[in-house]
Amino acid sequence: AQSVTQLDSQVPVFEEAPVELRCNYSSSVSVYLFWYVQYPNQGLQLLLKYLSGSTLVKGINGFEAEFNKSQTSFHLRKPSVHISDTAEYFCAVSDTGGFKTIFGAGTRLFVKA
Amino acid sequence: SQTIHQWPATLVQPVGSPLSLECTVEGTSNPNLYWYRQAAGRGLQLLFYSVGIGQISSEVPQNLSASRPQDRQFILSSKKLLLSDSGFYLCAWNGAGVDSPLHFGNGTRLTVT
Numbered sequence: 001a002q003s004v005t006q007l008d009s010q011v012p013v014f015e016e017a018p019v020e021l022r023c024n025y026s027s028s029v030s031v032y033l034f035w036y037v038q039y040p041n042q043g044l045q046l047l048l049k050y051l052s053g054s055t056l057v058k059g060i061n062g063f064e065a066e067f068n069k070s071q072t073s074f075h076l077r078k079p080s081v082h083i084s085d086t087a088e089y090f091c092a093v094s095d096t097g098g099f100k101t102i103f104g105a106g107t108r109l110f111v112k113a
Numbered sequence: 114s115q116t117i118h119q120w121p122a123t124l125v126q127p128v129g130s131p132l133s134l135e136c137t138v139e140g141t142s143n144p145n146l147y148w149y150r151q152a153a154g155r156g157l158q159l160l161f162y163s164v165g166i167g168q169i170s171s172e173v174p175q176n177l178s179a180s181r182p183q184d185r186q187f188i189l190s191s192k193k194l195l196l197s198d199s200g201f202y203l204c205a206w207n208g209a210g211v212d213s214p215l216h217f218g219n220g221t222r223l224t225v226t
Contacts, residue, residue, distance in 0.1 A: 030214045043119075043203055043217030044157075051212045090156065094212070099145060099164065100172075101215055105156040 002027040004091050006104035014112050015083055021076040023091030031072045034092040034101070035065055042092060050074065061085070080109045087109045115140035119204045119218030125226055131175075132191040134221050136204030139185065146187040147177055147215065151201040153223040163187060199225045 007022040025031065032051050036044040048059025055067040065076045074091060093105040119136045126132060138144050146165050149157040159172045161179035169179050180188045187204060200202050202221045208212040 034214055036215075041220070041222070042214070043205070043219045045217070046214045048212055049212070092215075099162055099170075100159060102159075103149075103157040 002093050002095055002102045004092055004093050004102055006107050008107050009105065010110065011079055012110045012112060013090045014107050017107075018079050019081050019109065020076065020091050021091075023074045023076065023104060025072055025074065025093045026090070027072075027093060027095055027112070029095045031093045031095050033067060034094075035059065035063070035076050036088065036090045036103075037061075038088045038106075040087075044091065047076070047089070058107075075087060081111045083111050083113060085109060092093070099107075106108035114151070115206075115216065117204060117206055117216055117218045119221060121221060123217065123222045124224070125195050126223065128196055128225055129193045132194050132198070132223070134189040134202055134204075134220055134223075136187045136189075137185055137189075138206045138216070141178060141185070143190075144208065145213075147202045147205040148187065148189050149205060151203060151220075153162070158205065161189070187223060194225045196225050199223055 003026045005024045013019045035047040037047050038044045038104045046062050048057050050057045050067045058064045063078050067074050088106045089107050089108050092101050093102040116139045147162045148160040150160055151157050152169040162170050163181045177191050177200055205215040207215050
């Protein structure tokens with residue numbers, strides 16, 4: 001069975017500082033990996049996805065993530081955050097069986113001025 | 114372009130009352146449809162998914178049911194709400210490919226009193 005672990009429930013960071021949100025997954029088959037962002041009282045929006053190929057994936061709003069198969073990780077990074085990046089971020093995995101996407105518990109990013 | 118509508122945005126219902134949440138998708142045909150529930154600090158829990166009209170798969174046995182009377186309509190129901198049904202309910206859709214990301218509605222905040 002698949003699972004996703006987001007290692008930090010909250011990450012406070014100052015504006016213009018770099019940030020890394022950690023995600024580890026477990027799966028016995030090939031997986032597709034996603035990061036979603038949720039702003040207060042809204043649904044989730046796709047930030048980026050890893051399907052195959054280059055292990056460094058670039059997404060919207062200056063975010064990028066690196067797939068590391070040996071460490072079963074898919075950490076999200078941004079070199080310089082803005083106040084507007086304050087939101088909850090979810091790592092997710094779906095497998096080649098389709099239909100089911102499993103989400104981590106989420107990491108709340110709080111950007112301080 | 115595709116859009117997803119979910120309503121109502123907020124709902125306060127007494128224990129024992131019925132529930133009906135509706136979700137419709139525009140701009141695509143034969144989408145996979147999903148209901149998720151989000152509890153604080155616990156990520157997203159997949160409740161139901163549907164790959165076609167009248168086809169419903171339940172992930173978690175509970176007090177809720179789902180129906181898909183039309184290709185792009187997905188309804189979440191309950192005959193008698195429990196306090197534990199409170200939460201943020203999200204409808205989502207994706208395409209046929211297993212790597213297709215999810216597209217979410219803006220959610221319904223349900224409070225059972």
